[in-house]
Amino acid sequence: MAISVPWSEHLSTGTEAAQDEVVRWYQGTRDGKSYVPTMIWGTLQTEAYATVILDQVVRFLGIPDDVSAGVAKRMQRQQVLYDGEHHYNVVLGEQALYTNVGGPEVMEQQIERLLGELDLPSLTLGILPSTTRVDLFPVHGFNIYGDGDRVHVELVSSSVDVTEKSEINLYLKAFTELSSAASHGAAAEELLTKAHSFWTKSSLRK
Template sequence: MTSSVPWQERLSTGTEAVQDDVIRWYQDTREGKAYVPGMIWGTLQTEAYATVILGQVVNFLGVPNDVPAGVAKRMQRQQVLYDGEHHYDVILGEQALYTNVGGPEVMREQIDRLLRDIDLPSLTLGILPATARVDMFPVHAFNIYGNGDRAHVELVSSSLDVTEQRELALYGKAFDMFRKATSYGDDAKKLLGKAQSFWADTPPRDE
């Protein structure tokens, strides 16, 4: 089964209530997976990065502007990385390290955060190199929650929750195929270091 909820309906009261839902999902997920090719996974975002992202969501969808409250909840959800009760297997596309969210200062802080957290026991963080040969066609970002019994997909106009077992199996298969081409450990840190150097050498754009 696949259920869809339009973002403008789901965010009709602002971003905070949705973040409460996400906190609950993550707290209920002991072993989660996420594939995020073009931006930083929400549970690893810095406050500054999350502020830009949620601000863009509010502006694009025209929903109530409660960005500070939404960001505070997003930071709260990150406690699952430090409580010793959860584990998340996360693949970021190398492009996510270079997608300019908020400018060089925000991105430098964000890459520093990834380098700091990559060795957390609760986290298996891999970077899928832009030039890696992948035996899987490019797809959208997705998260696998619970005991593998739900996949969550965010589209431009709505979010989707997939619970039908045959469909879920395809998400698991896709994740495993991306994982085979993903860099981990020291190789992932080298890719992060390369991005760190790029943003360190990138001056702010004149407005």
């Protein structure tokens, strides 16, 4: 079973309420999994990066502008990384390190944040190299919450929650394939350092 809610409805009052809901999702998930192919996972975003993302959401959807409040909630949700009660297995596509969100300075700081958090006990961070062969057709990003009883997918027009066990099992299978192909530890650090160097030396810098 999948429940789809249009963003026009879900974000009708702005971003803060939706971000507050996400905080509760993460607080209630002891063991979460996320695949994010083209941007940085929200729980590891810097304040500057998150501000750009939520500002784009507000402008694109034409919803009330409460970006600062939404960003504050997104920063609040990051507390789950430091409370010793949660663990998150996250796979980022290598493209996520190069998708230009906010310009070179924002991206440089964002990559530094990832490098600094790579050894967190609460985090298993994998980077899926763009040229690595994966035994799975290309798929959209997704988050597995509630310790495996709910999958959340974000589309252009709506958010979708999957609760049917057989469907969730497919997402778990997909995540296993993606995580197995991803680089972890020193190999992930090497990819992050390469991306950091790219943004540091970027011709796009002012």
